[in-house]
Amino acid sequence: MIHCVYGVWDGTAIDARRDPARRQTSLLSGFDEVAPDTAAMAFIADRGFLILDESTSLAFAFSDYLARAADESCGRCTPCRVGTQRLRDLLKKVVDGVAAPGALDEARALAWQITQTALCGMGQSCARALYEALVHFPEEFGAMTPAQAVFQHSFIYVTAPCIEACPSKIDVPKYIDGVKNGKFDFALGVVLDNYPMAGSCGRVCVRFCEAACRRNAAEGPVGIRMLKRYAADEAFPRQRLKFAPSAERHDKRVAVIGAGPAGITCAYKLLRGGIQVDVFDAQWASGGMAALGIPSYRLPKDVLKAESEDVIRQLGGHFLYGKALGRDFSVDDLLGKGYDAVFLAYGASKASQLGVRNEELVPQGYASGIDFLFKVYRHVEGGEPFTLAGDVVVVGGGNVAMDCVRSARRMGAKSVHLVYRRTIEDMPADREEVLAAQREGVVFHCLSNPSELVVKGNRVAGVRLVAMRQTEVDARGRHGVEPIPDSETFMACDWVIAAIGQVVANDVLRPEEGIELDRWNWVMADPDTLETSRPGVFAGGDCVLGPQSSMTLVNALDHGERAAASIRDYLLNGHTHVTAERHMQKFLANNHLLDDKRLERMPLEKPRAHVPELPVDERVRNFAEVDGVIAKETAYEEASRCLRCYRMYSLVTVKSLQGGYTQGTRRDAPSARAMNTFGAPRVASTPMR
Amino acid sequence: MFARINDQDLEFEANETILDVTRRNGIHVPTLCELADIDHAPGTCRACIVEVRRPGHAEPEYMTACDTPLGEGWQVMTRSPKAQEMRRLQLEMTMADHHQDCSTCPRNGNCELLSVANAVGLKQIRFHYQEGWKDLPPDTGAQPVVYDRSRCIRCQRCVAVCRKVQSVDALEMTGWGRTAGVRLKGGNVDASPCVACGQCVMVCPTGALAERDQTQNVLDCLADPGIITVFQMAPAIRVGFGEEFGLPPGTNVEGQIVAALRTLGADVILDTNFGADVVIMEEGTELLGKLSEKKRPVFTSCCPAWINFAEKHYPGILPYLSSTRSPQAVVGKIAKTYLAEKRGFDPARMRVISIMPCTAKKEEAARPALGENGRPDVDIVLTIREFARLLRREGIDLKSLEPSAYDDPLMSEYSGAGAIFGTTGGVMEAAVRTMFYVINGKELEHIEVSQLRGFENVRSAHVNLGGELGEIKVAMCHGLKGTRALVEAVLSGEADFDFIEIMACPGGCVDGGGTLRSKKAYIPYALKRRETIFNIDRKAKIRQSHNNAQVKKLYADFLGAPHSEKAHHLLHTHYSPRPRGAETSVQAERRKPRAQDGK
Secondary structure: OOOEOEEEEOOEEEEOOOOHHHOEOOOOOOHHHHOOOOOEEEEEOOOEEEEOOOOOOHHHHHHHHHHHHHHHOOOOOHHHHHHHHHHHHHHHHHHHOOOOOOHHHHHHHHHHHHHHHOOOHHHHHHOHHHHHHHHHOHHHOOOOOHHHHHOOEEEEEEEOHHHHHOOOOOOHHHHHHHHHOOOHHHHHHHHHHHOOOHHHHHHHOOOHHHHHOHHHHOOOOOOHHHHHHHHHHHHOOOOOOOOOOOOOOOOOEEEEEOOOHHHHHHHHHHHHOOOEEEEEEOOOOOOOHHHHOOOOOOOOHHHHHHOOHHHHHHOOOEEEEOOOEOOOEOHHHHHHOOOOEEEEOOOOOEEOOOOOEOHHHOOEOEEEHHHHHHHHHHHHHHOOOOOOOOEEEEEOOOHHHHHHHHHHHHOOOOEEEEEOOOOHHHOOOOHHHHHHHHHOOOEEEOOEEEEEEEEEOOEEEEEEEEEEEEEEEOOOOOEEEEEOOOOOEEEEOOEEEEOOOEEOOOOOOOHHHOOOEOOOOOEOOOOOOOEOOOOOEEEOOHHHHHHHOOOOHHHHHHHHHHHHHHHHHHHHHOOOOOOHHHHHHHHHHHOOOOOOOOOOOOOOOOOOOOOOEOOHHHHOOOOOOOEOOOOHHHHHHHHOOOOOOOEEEEEEEOOOOOOOOOOOOOOOOOOHHHHOOOOOOOOOOOOOO | OEEEEOOEEEEOOOOOEHHHHHHHOOOOOOOOOOEHHHOEOOOOOOOOEEEEEOOOOOOOEEEEOOOOEOOOOOEEEOOOHHHHHHHHHHHHHHHHOOOOOHHHOOOOOOOHHHHHHHHOOOOOOOOOOOOOOOOOOOOOOOOOEEEOHHHOOOOOHHHHHHHHHOOOOOEEEEOOHHHOEEEEOOOOOOOOOOOOOOHHHHHOOOOOEEEOOOHHHHHHHHHOOOOEEEEEEOOOHHHOOHHHHOOOOOOOOHHHHHHHHHHHOOOEEEEHHHHHHHHHHHHHHHHHHHHHOOOOOEEOOOOHHHHHHHHHHOHHHHHHEOOEOOHHHHHHHHHHHHHHHHHOOOHHHEEEEEEEOOOHHHHHHOOOOOEEOOEEOOOEEEEHHHHHHHHHHOOOOHHHOOOOOOOOOOOOOOOHHHHHHHOOOHHHHHHHHHHHHHHHOOOOOOOOOHHHOOOOOEEEEEEEOOOOOOEEEEEEEEOHHHHHHHHHHHHHOOOOOOEEEEEOOOOOHHHOOOOOOOOOOOOOOHHHHHHHHHHHHHHOOOOOHHHOHHHHHHHHHHHOOOOOHHHHHHHEOOOOOOOOOOOOOHHHHHHOOOOOOOO
8 A cells, every 4th residue: 555655735735754644545546556566656746746755856756847847848938938947957956966045945936937827738737736845845855865866767647638538548739739830730740640540530539538628617628629630631632641661670460350440540550660461351441330330421431541541551551351350261360371460350340139029020121220321331432222212210329320310311211210218318429410410300209119110011111119218317327218118109111220239240250269259259358458368369449349338439549559559569579568658547547637627717718610511401412521621710719729738747666667758759749750751840940931 | 897907996898808908998017929909819928917816716816917818806916016026037037048149139129028028127037048049050041031039939929910910821830848939831931831021020029030131231232332332212111211210100201211322322312113103104004905805804013922922822813913023123124224324334233222111022133034144133122120220330310311302313203103102002093093094195183093092901993994994993902811812702703803903011011021110019100101102192293104204204215115025025024833832722622522422
């Protein structure tokens, strides 16, 4: 158990040095998990600091912290740009034992000034703990001993609420900075550091970031997704999204099973690191569910192709289309044929059954949501014949159900009905999708559930519905529902589409291949490293995510990215490891350190921009993209709403944590890496010409 | 809503900043980065600190007035000792990484940063940070506007004016931490959308942005006995220079400038207004020709930033630009041909030096097409700021000089029409006066064409030229934001005009990017200068370009007739598209239908 010896948290000083009984343990937990191989000595955050080991040099810990702050400062506002440099230098002198008298007083005044007057969250938070330390424990700011110099290391993690909310941990404020500063390629480069599908994510992401945006406490969250799309769309028509094969080369080959978002992202990251990749897919195009399952009116397929198939080919990857794992080859075949590792990302494209009478007859006019969307996709994109007429009933309340009703509307249905057993408020679908479906004339029947397909001569003739009522609230905060006895009604219709979820196919992996599945056939993968039970085989995306009911694009992108890092580790170092950053992310989440949504000071009100969209009467007639891109002036305005809620979390340990901070990694070059293949490097010192 | 500021209870509306309310009530709070005239409050300098007591908060807080919305029941103290101390610390930090070698700064003498440092009572600077800029390579380029990051305070006014006022959007914020600054998109003039209009210089609070200083080159010419110095002064100079020497804004100091040039030792003193009259002869003839051929519209071509804008942003509009050279270029060319011939000068020994309200004129003078055998027609272009510097270096106090008159018999007379070239609508009006005469054989009855004289950024009017042409539709635009809209309307066929005058700078040449800088204000003297220009026209003995006796003589003795072969060779030019890498019309691309649209 780790105790706090002294410190300040949320303005309250803690001092148990002379009174061990007052040691606090309940404040934060899990330090030992962040530092599994060494001992945690201190923790510094925006809200205060905790000293866990009395031998910690407070001055050294803060000297490291402020040195990082000086490097993180974007340099726009004066107190953060200059003040952090001055604090860094003052603390360095304290550490070295050469500080002038009055240095601590000057540092305290500066820390106060930065905290009170900095423009953004970075400056407002980076000196607060130091200020508290200088107010309550100035006597602890002494010169560092030789032992402290050796046995004290800072691991500093910089993040923001929007970053931590994102599964892919994308540096949101940084790409918003890119837009704000007029550097659209730079903004896109920040995204491309994580994954290639910026334009796709900028269109269909479920936006955990916006839900976490601190501007929610004012007039509404920053339009993060629309800005990402703006940056991506700036590059798209100019064909700026061009990659060349990596200069780094390793004699390793990886088979990626599934060309969906997880597989593509894994292949992208591996290829950029110089590892060869072949991508297998049962379909004849890349994109996976993003291609087949998301209708073109939400995600145009040329955008998707440009940032999936085209990118992988440019990087030197190969596609083997029309090849299905389990049908055409096995994992053993792949490993036997010289692949050094396998990434399983074959998705979950088998539909759940409604479990109602006559479903087993599979009458004409009955389809699962996924099968229906596939048919629509092949019709719209491939010209395959498919007609839809009459009245259509879609069952479900998720995004796939919304995709089905809106697609049915566009396919020419006479009327479209959505049947859902709970209420609109309980629907898991995006609010915007629900509203769009309503605006497009879809009739909602909530608290209603099918009990029987009515079939006439092998054709759907209607559906029997039973009314539902709400019961008590469950653990997830939703009301339970139960059928109302004797409430059955008949609804005549020509189509019933069951969009109530997907499961993973059960004929992909054989038990003797040694890859552990759970009892619903989802692949069991380590949540951190995405290793399966078989060495060299990794898994991610929907085929792993399924049971967590978090099958979203950005979760798949995150899996692809992390799997690539693990595979690279495995291939080049012989083992995988969990990064200190990931440990820190879990620690921050477990302790809810970024959940604070209160704004201490209200910013000037700036209304959130609106994404232009096609008028309803125009869009329901075709599959043209509904949402447009915002104008440049709007993008500048929207980007200026970002409060840049960066915070720094430092864990001080006896031994250095792997992957710790190295000077200069986060400067203006987030995309120094991306820029090798993407646009010209931005050199800060170039004079204006 | 009410709040108490110092000892006054003041009413305000929701979402008004503390600064909005203090300003409205005449309460001073020092500001630095903010510039209300262009609606810019980036909140980067953090100098405008005030003390605030909020209901429910025990401790006083310190907030920046420019970006904090005032709250109900707040008590704001603008002069609390702590707030003043914090402002001083803020300015101390601003100065700490600022290049404090003020003696070498182009803004020496009227720097906004130093004013604010004084205003907050700064008394000490205990630390210095030069790492961000001390290794910057010297700027050895030729571009007319120079950026020095060591003097940049990151206020981003330049970015804002370029984006919001001009809609050119040539600048980006770059660098990180101590190296933060601005730069041209694409890294250089050619790759960027920059048109060299110089509005960025006009709003820069320090010497971070300035014109490329060429005063030394002029002094070198003056010192060389083998060189014949030929000066010309643009129409706008005489109305925008007096305040530098303590005269009221808008004072006409033409006579003092002529006297100053004579004191400097100028060999020949010409007036660009003469060139403007020649331009009207050429452009008016060109326009009448094009109108009879139904080639319309015709855009004016005297503004070099507009030419850059057309070449870089809308190459499709280039065929519609008048081929007539600008007044500056015309004076340069005629000086080195006609004047040289008549007065027996060797053109190789002549140096034509222009005094212009413009940064883009420096670039125009360097255009290869505007010279002969690699020798430019105009050798050196001084902005009005450099001209002021030149006089100070030579110890000339404009205010104390007796006005003097031109004495060149060939190229210094001008009409009222040439004089009004310096303000928006002036080129149009000058052209109308002459075209009316050409068509009808008599002068326009109402010389001042009032329908052309508004001050909105984009204006249109109908003018009856009589004869077969009858009524023509004209438009005038100052500022590039309006220009962009107008050009797009012309290209899409929505706008229908015969003749369009464009001046790239808001306010026209009298407020050009090469005029005197103001502190904490953007083009505050526009209307005063404009009024003086109109007065010069009103008092002119001759008010039409075609009645200028020296212009008549030029055509009779040298050029023949307007648009003669010789005139065409000497006084017309051509333009070429200048594709740039940094940006293309993404919006246009997006309007194209996608393949999968529709079933």
